[in-house]
Amino acid sequence: MLTLTFCSMKKIFLLLPVLALLALATFSCKKIKQLLTFEISHTENFKIPATPLVGGLPVTLNLPVPVTNKASETFSKQGTRADLVKDVTLTKLTLSIIDPTTENFNFLKSIEISIGTDQTDIVPLASLTDVPMGVQTIELQSSGTKLDKYLKAPNYTLYTKATVRQATTKEITVKEEIRFKVTADPL
Template identity: 55%
Template sequence: MAKANHMKKILFLIPLALLFLTAGCEKIDQLLTFYIDDTQNIKVAGNAVVGLIPVAPVAVTTRSEERFKNEDTRADLVKDVSLNKLTLTITDPNNENFDFLESVTIYISTDQSDRVALASLSPVPTGQKVIDLKPSGAKLDKYLKASGYTLTTEARVKRAVAQDITMRADSRFKVTADPL
């Protein structure tokens, strides 16, 4: 009888121990995950015609070592970086919206050979001054660990643009790293 009670206790404690271990691991992962927000301006030239238009690349200095240090980690301990969110907002002119855009894709690169899609949206909804692009899901570790990267925008315009349009790109990167 004592052996049966002992087995019941063990069978009761095993799921309880697994629950604590699982909850503990999730809590550790949360402590090692943080977000890096970044804002850049992208300008569409006022002489844009219908079709795929070139948009000037935007060079970004990451200051990643400083950001990692603030989170009690460093670049060699970063194990996963992904784009969590990318929002475009028209900042100038005030009366403009995204009706001129058919589709937009933003790429990230550190040089000419490693360009990957960061986020895109097609079709672009009408009547909007703010749009959220869909993250590509690309692994972005090397880009945020670098001293800088370049954002390149491919925009397909559905109506001619008479004046320069400035958009603010607000991006949020999810970073998971080991602690120091």
């Protein structure tokens, strides 16, 4: 009986280092992934022109906003390159009225923002179908689209399609704040 116990203990002592190595490897992989996951933020302003309603019906506006992509600078600071980026997703897209400061989003019925590097590869980025009344800031819901291609490109365009529920007499300046989560391989 003592021999079996000694043998069993010997096996346990041999297994402990193996289990410890497995735990360490799992922990290390998670840590490396965390180190190679970072965020890229981008802010852009665009203008919504004064918009009369035609016959009392909602009007849909299409507003392309070209963006010079500076993500490669962030990739470099994070110790990676665009060709090593393997996963990009939108984590936040917020719109805030910055001029006139007294305006709110009451004029807006719905908004949809898409992203593309040219006219043939436009994909949905985020949208909000029922814009709340009386607010100066709204957060759109991400489409969940994989965005690697767009953040690796030197330029992309944000296409804003807005349905206006009431006339606006002044041009409105909106600040668009975007945050992307990026996972990449090390250099």
